[in-house]
Amino acid sequence: MKRLLLLTALVTFATYSQADARIKVKGRGDKMNFDPESISVEFRPSFDLMTRKCVKCHTMERTVIAIQTGRAPITGQPFDKQAVKAYGIKMLRKPNSEMNKPEIRELVLLMNYLLEENKK
Amino acid sequence: MLFFRINVMTGTVFSAFLLFVLVSTNAHAIPAFTRANKVECTTCHTIYPELNEYGEAFLKNSYVYFGKGDKGAKTKESTPPPAAKAAPASKSSAARPDIKGVGNADTLNKLMAGALVATDDTPAESAAAVSHEIPAEEGQPVTTAADAKSEGLLLSAIPEQLPISFTASINGSYNRNTVNEFDFSTRSLKLNAGGNFKEKAGFFGTYLIYTENVANIANTSQTPGNLTSKNDIGELFLIWRHALGSPINLKIGRLQPKLGLWKSNNKLSATNSLAPYVYTVGSQSVFRLEQPQDALEANAILANRLFVAGGVVNRKQQNTKEGYGHISYKFGGADFVANEPEIDLNKDESIFDFLTLTIGGYGYFGTNGNPNTTAGVTPTQNKFYRTGVDLDILYKLFRMRLAGVLGRDDNPELTVTTKAVKSYVAAVEGQYSFLENLIGALRFEYQDDGRGYVRRYIPTIGYTPLQNVKVAAEYKHEIATSYKDLPGNTAQDFINRIGTLGVTFSF
Numbered sequence A: 001m002k003r004l005l006l007l008t009a010l011v012t013f014a015t016y017s018q019a020d021a022r023i024k025v026k027g028r029g030d031k032m033n034f035d036p037e038s039i040s041v042e043f044r045p046s047f048d049l050m051t052r053k054c055v056k057c058h059t060m061e062r063t064v065i066a067i068q069t070g071r072a073p074i075t076g077q078p079f080d081k082q083a084v085k086a087y088g089i090k091m092l093r094k095p096n097s098e099m100n101k102p103e104i105r106e107l108v109l110l111m112n113y114l115l116e117e118n119k120k
Numbered sequence B: 001m002l003f004f005r006i007n008v009m010t011g012t013v014f015s016a017f018l019l020f021v022l023v024s025t026n027a028h029a030i031p032a033f034t035r036a037n038k039v040e041c042t043t044c045h046t047i048y049p050e051l052n053e054y055g056e057a058f059l060k061n062s063y064v065y066f067g068k069g070d071k072g073a074k075t076k077e078s079t080p081p082p083a084a085k086a087a088p089a090s091k092s093s094a095a096r097p098d099i100k101g102v103g104n105a106d107t108l109n110k111l112m113a114g115a116l117v118a119t120d121d122t123p124a125e126s127a128a129a130v131s132h133e134i135p136a137e138e139g140q141p142v143t144t145a146a147d148a149k150s151e152g153l154l155l156s157a158i159p160e161q162l163p164i165s166f167t168a169s170i171n172g173s174y175n176r177n178t179v180n181e182f183d184f185s186t187r188s189l190k191l192n193a194g195g196n197f198k199e200k201a202g203f204f205g206t207y208l209i210y211t212e213n214v215a216n217i218a219n220t221s222q223t224p225g226n227l228t229s230k231n232d233i234g235e236l237f238l239i240w241r242h243a244l245g246s247p248i249n250l251k252i253g254r255l256q257p258k259l260g261l262w263k264s265n266n267k268l269s270a271t272n273s274l275a276p277y278v279y280t281v282g283s284q285s286v287f288r289l290e291q292p293q294d295a296l297e298a299n300a301i302l303a304n305r306l307f308v309a310g311g312v313v314n315r316k317q318q319n320t321k322e323g324y325g326h327i328s329y330k331f332g333g334a335d336f337v338a339n340e341p342e343i344d345l346n347k348d349e350s351i352f353d354f355l356t357l358t359i360g361g362y363g364y365f366g367t368n369g370n371p372n373t374t375a376g377v378t379p380t381q382n383k384f385y386r387t388g389v390d391l392d393i394l395y396k397l398f399r400m401r402l403a404g405v406l407g408r409d410d411n412p413e414l415t416v417t418t419k420a421v422k423s424y425v426a427a428v429e430g431q432y433s434f435l436e437n438l439i440g441a442l443r444f445e446y447q448d449d450g451r452g453y454v455r456r457y458i459p460t461i462g463y464t465p466l467q468n469v470k471v472a473a474e475y476k477h478e479i480a481t482s483y484k485d486l487p488g489n490t491a492q493d494f495i496n497r498i499g500t501l502g503v504t505f506s507f
Helices: A002-021 A041-056 A060-069 A081-093 A101-119 B002-023 B032-037 B053-060 B105-116 B123-132 B151-156
Strands: B164-175 B182-197 B201-212 B233-240 B248-255 B293-302 B306-313 B322-331 B355-369 B381-395 B398-409 B421-435 B438-448 B452-466 B469-482 B494-506
Touching: A041 A060, A041 A101, A060 A101, A081 A101, B032 B164, B032 B182
Parallel strands: none
Antiparallel strands: B164 B182, B164 B494, B182 B201, B201 B233, B233 B248, B248 B293, B293 B306, B306 B322, B322 B355, B355 B381, B381 B398, B398 B421, B421 B438, B438 B452, B452 B469, B469 B494
């Protein structure tokens, strides 16, 4: 009986951990975004930056879907770490994107973190 | 009184422009390529129809969106960012993604399905793409289970969307040298078609449906008037992409020969093409570099940054063929297949992170004049050539274009006693992007066409309140001085001051 209880507890614990590891999402449609509370404290400033800068040209829903599906929503192309860096460079060079290199680096690292978390 | 009138006109134009700027909001454009690839206009355009580097890549890729088909970019290696080096590959597309959240359910369903379906690649190619390919920005449609093409359409290579769109232009101009000083009756309507068939072939066509009063608006019509009496087709060509598995694309039909770096409509100005592309020599020869011709062209992108093209032109009623060639190379920026440059994000910003320089050179030789296809008749003809160099420099919000051409015509007046003429024409244009949808430009042109000198100063402001609607305000100050020591010269001295406010929209 003890073994059964222990096993049940372990399974419950493992399932709970796995379900909670991914970054939570809140909001609907254009308002969809990652839940800041579920983002690691060290990445919160980067997340704030992303929320301010990226929405200039597109909604955060696009980012959320790309992270969660591993594919860019419109192109359908893979959205992995290579792609994240390429998008970062593109946004760095984009006229009027108003993002500098340190900011882009922060956002690339943030999205890499989000991709990692999404795999858990 | 005149000063007052000009001030009133200027004030009215400015007020109208300002009003347009203030009351407009952003929206998505809908012409053919946008519909087919489900992207916004600014993916390929700065201010429509001027192309950005991704638009140039799309054009060079025969109207196939970057990453589709068998482009050479897949061989390019990319160094991942520091934190990414040890990371495992991204989630396999073979596994159903567990998507959470409460966003648009329909979109999510499509994406979940899309994530399971490889876009165009075989599984092996998909795996390669995951590890090597740097995708471009949004543009390639997701092939989803929900909106997959019907098998019949797919097998027939017929585009799912009818690949046509329309472009309308309405221009008002002010020119003191004309009887009708204020002229608001200039307009044109053009049908455009373009796309690809299963990425194996590309096609493009323009048909001028209607024009009115375009004489003062240079280049509104792309019609090559000297080619045929039926002159409504601007361009109409088919491209065999990557013929026989080679990097060579074969293009046939009526087309603008690939000479300069920019196609005729690739500009901020609504009306004025670059002088090196549109000038003519003498009173008889009507040859212009940007003129569509009946041609067969081969072109290729080599090593992702070198573009070469060459072709043969068949001129109506001339049994001698004409030829041309082009070569261009791009330093920095995205390459010709839209791969981003390798930039180390850990290093400080460098000028080379943002500097893009494209240089191109070209040559064209040909013959025009009286027909030489009638037996027993010796025609009066003009043999000519043009050779030129273009430079396109992009740095952050600045862009500069330089174009220069040298030409020689051995008998441009088509007289019995031939007299050769050399021509030198150059243009330099600086652009600054104030906002993503507001660009200002200033151009200077110098033209020595063998009969006189012309200098032009052309400031332009282009604005797109909606991505498919462009408002351009421009002024052309043109000073012409004829050769005084040239016997029989019909060129005259004149000064033109022409203001234009144009609206162009596509749908």
